[in-house]
Amino acid sequence: MKSGKFILKIEKNSRSPWDGYSVHPVVANIDLGLSGRGFNIAEQGESYDWDFRWEKSLFCNSSLFFDLYLNKCTKGVVDFSIAIGINSWEFTEAENHLKVWECLKNPQFGLSGESAYAANVVRVPLSFLLLNGNPPVERLTWKSGLTDFAKVAEVVLQDFVAYGEPFLATIDSLPMLIRFLQNMDAKKGVRSVNASLAAAIYLFHAGEKDAALVELKYGFDARIRKAQSLNRDAEAIQALNCKYERYKNYLLG
Numbered sequence: 001m002k003s004g005k006f007i008l009k010i011e012k013n014s015r016s017p018w019d020g021y022s023v024h025p026v027v028a029n030i031d032l033g034l035s036g037r038g039f040n041i042a043e044q045g046e047s048y049d050w051d052f053r054w055e056k057s058l059f060c061n062s063s064l065f066f067d068l069y070l071n072k073c074t075k076g077v078v079d080f081s082i083a084i085g086i087n088s089w090e091f092t093e094a095e096n097h098l099k100v101w102e103c104l105k106n107p108q109f110g111l112s113g114e115s116a117y118a119a120n121v122v123r124v125p126l127s128f129l130l131l132n133g134n135p136p137v138e139r140l141t142w143k144s145g146l147t148d149f150a151k152v153a154e155v156v157l158q159d160f161v162a163y164g165e166p167f168l169a170t171i172d173s174l175p176m177l178i179r180f181l182q183n184m185d186a187k188k189g190v191r192s193v194n195a196s197l198a199a200a201i202y203l204f205h206a207g208e209k210d211a212a213l214v215e216l217k218y219g220f221d222a223r224i225r226k227a228q229s230l231n232r233d234a235e236a237i238q239a240l241n242c243k244y245e246r247y248k249n250y251l252l253g
Contacts, residue, residue, distance in 0.1 A: 016049075017049075017050055017070055017073055018050075018070060018073065018078055019073050019076055019077075019078055019146075024078055024144070024149070025144075025146065025149040025150075026078065026144035026149035026152050026153050026156075027052055027068065029149060029150055029153030029154075030068065030153045030156055030157065031052075031054070032153075033153060033154075033156075033157040034054045034066060034157070034160075035054075037056075037161075037165075038056045039054035039055060039056045039064070039066055040054060040055060040056070041053070041054055042054060042055040042063075042065070050069055050070040051067065051068065051069040051070070052067070052068045052069075053065055053066070053067050053068075054066040055087070058086065058172060059173075059174050060088070060090050060174065060202060060205050061088065061089040061090050061093075062086055062087065062088045062089070062090065062118075062121070062177075063086065063087055063118070064084070064085070064086055064168055064172065065084065065085055065086065065087050065120075066082065066084050066160070066164075067082065067083045067084070068080055068081075068082050069081055069082075069083075071141060076145055076146060077143050077144065077145045078143065078144050078145075079141050079142075079143050080141060080142055080143075080144075081125065081126075081127065081140075081141050081142075082125070082126040082127070082142070082156065082160075082164075083123055083124065083125050083126065084123075084124060084126055084129075084160070084164050084167070084168060085120055085121070085122040085123040085124055085168075085190075086120075086121050086122045086168075086171060086177065087118035087119060087120050087121065088118055088119050088121045088198060088201075089118045090201055090202070090205060091118075091119040091121060091193065091194075091197070091198055091201055092115050092117065092118055092119050094201055094247075094250065095115060095119075096114045096115060097250070098243075098246045098247065098250055099246075100243050100246060101113055101114075102242075103238075103239045103240075103242035103243045103246070104239050119193040119198070120191070120192065120193055121177075121181065121192050121193060121194075121195070121198040122171060122177070122180065122181070122190060122191075122192055122195075123190070123191045123192065124167065124189055124190045124191070125189070126159060126160065126163065126164050127139055127140045127141065128189040129163040129164060129167055129189075130159060130163050132188075132189065133162075133163045137159070137163075139159070142155070142156055174202060174206055175206075177202060178199050178202050178203060178206070181195040181196065181198050181199035181202070182195075182196070182199050182215065184196070194219070195219075196215055196216075196218060196219025196220075196222065197216065197219050197220075197247070199215050199219075200212045200213075200215040200216040200219065200247070200251065203215055204251050209251060209252075209253075212251050213248065213251055213252070216244070216247055216248060216251060217244075217248075220240060220241075220243070220244040220247075223240055224237060224240050224241070227240060
């Protein structure tokens with residue numbers, strides 16, 4: 001994507017939740033700044049969409065991502081939030097290849113079919129990083145009208161450069177990401193589709209099969225203990241065991 005591509009697409013569309021803009025001016029200006037930092041638009045909001053995503057390719061079919069999603073639009077002012085992290089097609093492709101949903105007789109316990117989206121193996125709100133940064137900044141969301149969009153976009157990019165990129169720099173190599181995922185329990189404010197399973201998959205692709213198997217067993221044992229402590233029924237426990245066996249056979253090759 002060329003820098004500033006969205007600048008040419010700012011137009012009114014009554015179906016859009018972004019104050020009637022298919023691409024709101026603040027989004028276009030954020031796009032301009034992110035494209036200059038190596039991020040390309042991955043999911044473009046259409047007239048009925050609330051979200052935009054930019055990505056920057058990494059290793060093992062993974063990417064850094066920058067998600068921007070609309071909370072509400074009131075009297076011409078759009079209120080939006082931002083999350084950043086790493087997504088993984090390796091994780092999604094493993095889940096799809098193993099057809100893990102077959103382990104789940106009840107869809108409430110997980111996927112009911114193939115996923116068409118990369119899994120968020122690390123996801124954190126940018127507002128959390130600001131609030132817990134140095135110096136701390138209390139900015140839960142960002143707001144923009146049609147008179148201040150350039151300034152708001154500048155603030156968004158400044159926040160990302162000062163607080164977001166330093167966080168991403170701690171997980172943008174394979175060894176660092178694996179260590180981060182293995183210690184996810186100690187990471188406040190950060191979420192993952194399944195940190196230990198993601199770590200096992202990355203270890204496997206790094207050629208560390210034995211370590212991957214150890215991580216896999218550790219993660220599933222912990223999930224089973226948690227399910228038991230929450231008095232989940234036998235079906236839930238059976239689904240976890242089924243999924244573990246499929247992944248173990250997958251890692252064993």
